[in-house]
Amino acid sequence: MSGPFQQFPLDGGPTADLYLLRYGQDGRLRSPLAEQEIKDRLAGVSDVFLFSHGWNNIFAQALARYRSFITGFIDQRQKFAVPVPPDYKPLLIGVIWPSTSFVMPWEAGPKIAADPDPDGAGARQIEEMLGLVTESLDPEVDREFIELVDGRAVIDSDAALRAAEIVLDGLRAEHDPDDGSPPPTAKEFLAVWEALDGGGDAAPPADPNEFGTAHRAESGLLVAGGGSFDPRSLLRTATVWKMKARAGEVGSNGVGPLVAHILRESGVRLHMVGHSFGAKVLLSALVSAAPNRPARSMLLLQAAINRWCFAADVAGTGRPGGYHSALDQLERPLLTTFSAFDDPLTKVFHLAMRGSQLGEPGVAAIGDPELYGALGGFGPAGVEGISARRTAAVPGLERYDLGGGLRLIAVDGGIEIDGEPAIAGHGEVSNPATWWAMHALARPD
Structure with missing residues (x-):
């Protein structure tokens, strides 16, 4: 569609106009008129705010999250008289990408595990996940996989070993672009599968300074319930893999060209805000754009990417993280x-995304977030000297110090503000603490 989707009033009469750009699963732009209008308007705006959702299911949910964050951000600026640049004329862009048409496993609950309602929404989700996982398989392999798992608990x-081989070969045959780890072997993945069947119980406590490993049988594999496995855990994990890869494709192939145009063809200040896998969308877009000048800022909210993604040396492997270069483009x-x-x-990410032999000898530890943990769960790793950890700032009372040569600030949203966690869950990312973090990046002083 062309024209702004919605206009948000600002002080003094002007508006901040929100455009929505829809992308296909391969990153193909499906809103060319809206994108062209954005490009035509760049000469008359000062700041562009680019948002990408994560596991949002449908257009309406993505739009609701964008509206919530934008409205809260604007209202908070007025409440605390946050200064803006003298030339402040913002334009807002919301990315709409197919992060699935159903509730993602992690949004449905904290466990990638069997749904207790076999005849309800859970059953429909399993059907959709089965289609998502098998859509890229060769016909002969698809038939074999269906025979193995269809309708089975x-x-x-x-x-299980053969099903794991098929899914790994079809969806995770390459090294992980975030941390460079090779994929697990099918036998290694069976240990992960067992842990997921248990609801992620092999995972350690959420304290980022307490790491551990699950108990391992002498063979090096965990044995699931006498040698039985729930195929729904495999489907959920494979869906996560597919969405992670899709986020990268949407960012590189779709959003990246727009970011490149904004930074090469205009002088606007570009601010980027991504949630969950939307963080990967925007990081991929910025890195692939290879702009001739940096974007102004980036705020990642509970990013579902590996915590080593910004490291110069991932876990002593000698390889940089997949988004290490992004820090120099801001x-x-x-x-x-x-x-x-x-x-x-x-509790789940480091199980679902576990690779093989990343930075340690032998079989990678099961349930160990030190190597495979999520950025949004445990904060970054491998960024000593250029990063700092800060507790979430109290809106209106505290400020983030962006100086001192820091390239990365990890904001601990697990602390309490006014008796409540600053970030109380994976989707609880539109609130006073996150708006205040965005103000720290966007304000002129």
């Missing part, structure tokens, strides 16, 4: 939140 270890330090109250990112 339990399969034996031999069937004028101000990147702000990223993490919270002990984010159950999906503290």
Whole structure:
């Protein structure tokens, strides 16, 4: 669609206009008229705020989150008289990308585990996930996979091993772009699968300074319930893999060209705000754009990406993280939140995204977030000397110090403000603490 989707009133009469850009699963732009109008308007605006949702299910939910954050941000500026640049004329862009048409496993609850309602919404989600996982398989392999898992709540270890081989080959055959880890072998993944069947119980406490490993059988694998596995755990994990890859494609192929145009063809200040896998969308967009000047700022809210993604040396491997270069493409330090109250990112992510032999000998530890933990669950790793950890600032009373040569500030949203956690869950990212973090990046002083 062309024209702004909604206009938000500002002080003194002007408006902040919100445009929505829809992208296909491969990053193909599906809103060319709206994008062209954005480009035509760049000469008359000072600041562009670019938002990307994460696990939002449908257009209406993504739009509701954008509206909530924008309205709260504007109201908070007025409440605390936050200064703006003298030429302040903002334009807002919301990315709409297919992060699935159903509730993502992590949004549905803290566990990637079997749904207790086999005839309700959970069953429909399983059907959709089955289609999502198998849509890219060769016909012959697809038939074999369907025979193994379709409609089953339990399969034996031999069937589970073959199902894991198929899914890994089809959806996770390459090294992880965030941390560079090779994919787990099918046998290694069976240990992860067992932990997921248990609801992620092999994961350690959410304290980012307390790491651990699950108990391991002598064979190096955890044995699931006498050799039985729930295929729904595999489908949920494979769906996470697919959405993670899709976020990168949407960012690189779709949003990236727009970011490149904004930074090369205009002088506006570009601010980027991404939630969950939306953080990967925007990081991929910025890195792929290779702009000739930096964006102004980036705020990542409970990012579902590996915590080593910004490291110069990932876990002693000699490889940089997939988004290490992004830190040099921002004028101000990147702000990223993490919270002990984010159950999906503290209890499940490092199981679902576990690779093989990243920075340590032998089989990678099961349930160890030190290597495979989420940025939004435990904060960044491998960024000593250029980063700092700060508790979430109290709006109107405290400020973030963006100086001192820092390139990255990890904001602990697990602390309490006025008796409540600053970030109480994975989706609780439009609130006074997050608006205040955005003000720290956008204000002129």
